Amino acid sequence: MSMFSNFKQQINFFVSVLLCFITLAQSNSLSKPEVSHRSHRVRSGVALGGLGTGSIELRKDGNFYNWSIFNNYPSGTGSILDLPIKPFSNDHNSFLFFLVRYKEAGKQPKIKLLQHSDGIDQGGLLNESPIYYFPWLTPIETIEYHANFPFVKMTFSDNEMPFMISLETFSPFIPHNPDDSSIPVVYFNFSITSKTDTPLEVEIIATQRNLVAFDKGKKFFKTEIQKKDGYTFFKHDVGGVPTDHNTYGHMGLGAFGEQDVSYYTGWAHRHPFMEKLLTSSKLANIDDTKNRNKTAPDGTQIAFTGDDNNQILKSSIAITKTVVSGKPVKADFFMSWYFPNAYGAVNGKRNKKKNTLLPGDKGYEIALKQTNIVGRYYENNFKNVEQVNSYVTKNKKSLYQRTKQFTNDFYESSVEPFILNQVNSQLNTLVTSSQYDKSGRFAIQEGMTANQAWGPFATTDVSLYGSVMTLSLFPELQKSMMKAHKVLQTEKGEINHGLGFDLGKNKNGTFGVYERVDLAPNYIQLVLRDYLYTNDTSYLREMWPSVKLSIDYVLKELDKDGDEMPDMHGIMCSYDNFPMYGLSSYIVSQWIAALKMAAIAAKDMGEESLSKTYEKIANNGIDLIDSQLWNGQYYRLSNDYLGEKGKDEGCLTDQLFGQWVAHQAGLGRLFEEQKIKSSLQTILDYSFIEETYLRNCTWPEHKLFYPMHDTNLWVDQANTPWTGVELAFAAFLIREGMIDQGKNIIQAVDNRYRKAGLYWDHQEFGGHYYRPMSAWSVIDALSGFNIVKNQYTFDPKTKENTFTYFFSANTGTGQFLKEKGKLKLICKQGSLTLSSLKLPSELLPKLNTAKISTSTNQKINGKWNKYKHDDSEFLIIEFKDNIQLKPADFIVIE
Known part of the structure; x- marks a missing residue:
């Protein structure tokens, strides 16, 4: 029995070995697995364009997405850019692309496409079988994408290519x-570096599709070659289209240089363009546009009689260089456009059956009702695309240097790179979503995806978060937005939720939420925060009557129980999917901040009695929020203490949002420090989920997940994060000395969006969302920077002996730094005006020997005095005469 068993074991062993060999042989015959990683997704990129000019989005695959330069929806009121294309074609690839042709001595020329595509087509050149038709044209092997708004740097390399290209x-x-x-231009600066000792012939070719009046089938194409000193430009135009049509205008590409520039305009099909490109190191300098058009019997061009899917015209311009080892060669292009017919619009409600506008009708659909032309701001500086070109070519160096200086100054900082990058990514929204009309009105679209505008422009509640970035960088534009809201204020003082595509028109409400208790306090805080920051007394005089009217409106219309606090009775604030009742910490903290600022403004306007009244109401509000909303750990969501709903123990992340605003406005703490910090810590304990996201609200009995079972709620806002809230909350933590906790929040946001591939497109109500522009408050929080009526305060949140912080003030940018025992405040761009300077006492331990001077030898009339603020000791010097600093000027304290 044992012998048999042993023999059986031997047989089993040999069988198993044989199976192993068979399996190994099979595995060797199979292909190696390919791995798809989430980082391979191409979902967002930097927007190229100016404020209110429309933009194009360059992503890491080298393609240009989301074209919005034509006044096209969702950035404008024109048609959506939805061209008839073949199924599964990457048609956007053909709008703008770059090729590089090169030839090594003794070898056939080759062409590389400087982009990748998931489709079978390449650069819009082919819709089928490119590997068969053009085996000598292949996509570049590797693209390295590095972005710091507004710059994108891409490095293109390929094992077949004896050189590298960077853009x-x-x-x-x-x-x-x-x-x-706000200039409608994009610069493309290429650099070519050889990897061989043999001279190379390299040609970079830029191609653009004519998309003028893209939504009009009845048109004919026009192309004009313009040769100027130092550059050649082709201008795309069309005929047979009304010149006031919203998508009518001009666009084109230019190349810097003279003898090395060539062009081939007006082509559509791959033949003979590609053959000509292959056989010659320069384009043919021909315009073939007439062959894209239909002609009358007499030979004149005529418009197409109807829609024609073959209405395609492309033009190419090239720069040819000889490249030798050790000497990088430059090849620079630019794209410009001019589409002035930006029409305004407001929302109408169209009855589907009768096709009439019937507000309140249940059978309606939202439609854009086009109004008058509001235009583009750039029309004030340029009358046509030729004037744009003249300016951007003559001033190329200056525009580059000043833009680069801002980026360099911003990143020359002691702040961790991941924080700087996260803040920098939010600057993108200023371009993707801005409306800047000819009259100078400016606003940001609340949210936007590729095919839909989400929410109004300049949404009041969202502006209170996001506009801190606009105020810091372009304060005049921020004030223009508030002036637009002032014009639309109702007679009784109500403030509208947002503005339409015509910024002089109202676009109120979101999904039926029209009665919003937070809008008036939002407006008051915004106007007065902007005044304190800019010290613009004329602005205050203009806006002051509307501020007082808003305060009266709250007291008369929104205070239902007589406690002089605005009352909630349902879903009626920025958190528009879960209800609050009675006294709400979110609303009342803002109302208190609004009144505190109003008390300052009233005094500045000479209304002392009114100032005392506002101060008294604010202080009563502080007592109420402490007595009715404080539960020993945090300020509860709401308390209907005179009604039937009672207490709601929800722990809202934004429960002290008014305190965040107060920090921005330099007011200091409105509430007790211990209560503030206890609330902040409880929010972290309840709602910072595994350090990946900070949700909006947590209830003690539902710490894991709040059960959302009401199908009428259009989105789950409690269990989800709002990036703009997260970043504002991080800044709040840092202001309160909880620095590491604040940085952890920012790191979580940064990681989450990098993993999602949406780093340049933050989501909430649509993409490119306005609220996350609150990120700028993080920069100010880390340096402890405030500016209040030209009084500068710095309170750096660091223990290091040396540091550098970037800041943007009301009229310019600067750096505050410490090195070699000296403190310096340097003007970098624009100008700085200081009436006083306030610093924490620990920065000046030897006050009796501290000396202050300026690089311009301005006389310092003033002395240091001690100042108590939020239980911290500061030193302040008030200048008898304002200190004026221009670029490179500085103040030094040693």
Whole structure:
């Protein structure tokens, strides 16, 4: 029995070995597995364009997405850019793309496409079988994408290619200079570096599709070659279209240089364009546009008689260079456009059956009702695309240097790179979502996806978060937005939720939420925060009557129980999917901040009695929020203490949002420090979920997940994070000395969006959301920067002996730094005006020997005095005469 068993074991062993060999042989015959990683997704990128000019979005695959330069929806009121294309075609790839042709001595020329595509087509050149038709044209092997708004740097490399190409592209973005930040232009600066000792012939070709009046089938194409000193430009135009049509205008590409520039305009099909490109190191300098058009019997061009899916015209411009080892060669292009027919619009409600506008009708659909032309701000500086070109070519160096200086200054900082990058990513929304019309009105769209506008412009509640970035970088634009709201204020003082595409028109409500208790306090805080920051007394005089009217409106219309506090009775604030009743910490903390600022403004307006009244109501509000909302750990969501709903123990992340605003406005603490910090810590304990996201609200009995079972709620806002709230809360933590906790929140946001591939497109109510622009408050929180009526305060949140912080003030940018025992405040761009300077006493331990001077030898009339603020000791010097600093000027304290 044992012998048999042993023999059986041997047989089993040999069988198992044989199976192993068979399996190994099979595995060797199979292909190796390919791995798909989430980082391979191409979902967002930097927007190239100016403030209110429309933009194009460059992503890491080298393609340009989300074209919005044509006044097209969702950025404008024109048609959506939805061209008839073949199924599964990456048609956007053909709008703008770059090729590089190169030839090594003794070898056939090759062409590389400087982009990747998931489709079978390449650069819009082919819709089928490119690997068969053009085996010598292949996509570049590797693209390295590095983005710091407004710059994108891409490095293109390929094992077949004996050189490398890098591209730096940007549009001008210069804080405190809205004119130069609203130019309809994108620069493309290429650099070619050889990897061989043999001279190379390299040609970079830029191609653009004519999309002028893209939504009009009845048109014919026009192309004009413009040769100027130092550059060649082709202008795309069309005929047969009304010149006031919203998508009518001009667009084109330019190349810097003279003898090395060539062009081939007006082509559509791959033949003979590709053959000509392959056989010659320069384009043919021909315009073939007439062959894209239909002609009358007499030979004149005529418009197409109807929609024609083959209405395609492309033009190419190239720069040819000889490249030798050790000498990088430059090849620079630019794209410009001019589409002035931006129409305003308001929301109408169209009855589907009768096709009439019937507000309140149940059988309606939302439609854009186009109004008058509001235009583009850039029309004030340029009358046509030729004037744009003249300016951007003559001032290329200056525009680049000033834009680059802002980016360099911002990143020359002691702040951790992940924080700087997260704040920098939110600057993108200023371009993707901005409306800047000819009259100078400016606003940000609340949210936007590729095919839909989400919410109004300049939404009051969301602006209170996001506009801190606009105020810091372009204060005049922020004030213009508030002036637009002032015009639309109702007679009794109510403030509208948001503005339409025509910024002089109202677009109120969100999904039926029209009665919003927070809008008037939002408006008051915004106007007065902006006044304190800019010290613009004329602005205060203009806005003051509307501020007082808003306060009266709250007291007369929104205070239902006579306690002089606005009352909630359902879903009626920015958190528009879960209800609050009675006294709400979110609303009342804002109302207190509004009244505290109003007390300051009233005094500045000479209304002492009114100032005392506002101060008294604010202080009563502080007593009420402490007595009715404080539960020993945090301020509860709401308390209907004179009604039937009673207490709601929800722990809202934004429960002390008014305190965040107060920190922005330099008011200091409105509430007791111990209660503030206890609330902040409880929020972290309840709602910072596994350090991946900070949800909006947690109830003690539902710490894991709040059960959302009501199908009428359009979105779950309690269990989800709002990025703008997270970043504002992080800044709040840092202001309160909870620095590491604040940084952890920012790191969680940064990680989450990088993993999602949406780093440049933060989501909430649509994408490119306005609220996360609150990120700028983090920059100010880390340096402890405030500016109140030209009084500068710095309170750096660091224990390091040396540091550098970037800041943006009301008229310019600067740096505050400590090195070699000296404190310096340096003006970087624009100008700085200081009436006084306030610093924490620990920065000046030897006050009796501290000396203050300026690089311009301005006389310092003033002395240091001690100042108590939020239980901390500061030193303040008030200047008898304001200190004026221009770029490179500085104040030094040693």
